[in-house]
Amino acid sequence: SQWGEENLQALSIQEGEDVTMNCSYKTYTTVVQWYRQKSGKGPAQLILIRSNEREKRSGRLRATLDTSSQSSSLSITGTLATDTAVYFCATGYNNAGAKLTFGGGTRLTVRP
Amino acid sequence: NAGVIQTPRHKVTGKGQEATLWCEPISGHSAVFWYRQTIVQGLEFLTYFRNQAPIDDSGMPKERFSAQMPNQSHSTLKIQSTQPQDSAVYLCASSSTGSSAETLYFGSGTRLTVL
DSSP: OBOTTSOOEEEEEETTOOEEEEEEOSSOOSEEEEEEEOTTSOOEEEEEEETTOSEEEETTEEEEEETTTTEEEEEESSOOGGGOEEEEEEEEOGGGTTOOEEOOOEEEEEEO | OOOOEEEOSEEEEOTTOOEEEEEEOOTTOOEEEEEEEETTTEEEEEEEEETTEEEEOTTSOTTTEEEEEEETTEEEEEESSOOGGGOEEEEEEEESSOOTTSOOEEOOOEEEEEO
16 A cells, blocks of 8 residues: 555556555545556546545546545556556645645556 | 646756756646656655746745746746756646646656756
8 A cells, every 4th residue: 555655565466357556645635636657657647536435436447535544545457458557646635725645656567 | 738748858967057847737727736756755746836826835945946937838947056866757737727626637757867
């Protein structure tokens, strides 16, 4: 799992497997965003889940949010080699304006 | 839509030299953000602007770093007297109105190497 102060985590799986990545955060958050960063590119948003939502789905992606435990997860079903990337969670809260705080990230390698 | 454009993609400076990094946000976006990415520290927030006004510079090192947004179509991050520890990928992002509930659209970054 990742949170603001953890170093980059790493996972290696076989194509076709499902994977879940976890994120913990320290402060009250109004929104959790998940981003994916491929080599040489900037992060790109995958999914946004608000504090009043427990689950959000988008295609093969599913994000959950548990505000009581201050944690979120991102699941990918039927992984593809093209899912190989670093995945970040990012949290924001009203008192911080538009600033997002990113977790340490999970480096996912999907072997073909 | 070309997305957020950052130039140059790579910059190499000698210790003590100045570096200026450029960012062109997505047209129509009113908020621009700067982040720094290193292996050790990860993605660190530096500063952001909304409607060209500086809103939050809490992540900016107090000395040597400055950011400006002279018009709605570009922002610059300037590092004076660069040091080896400034070596990083500097990422610019923009969003529609500047809310934590909005998508940040990132550029591909500028990799700064200080020798």
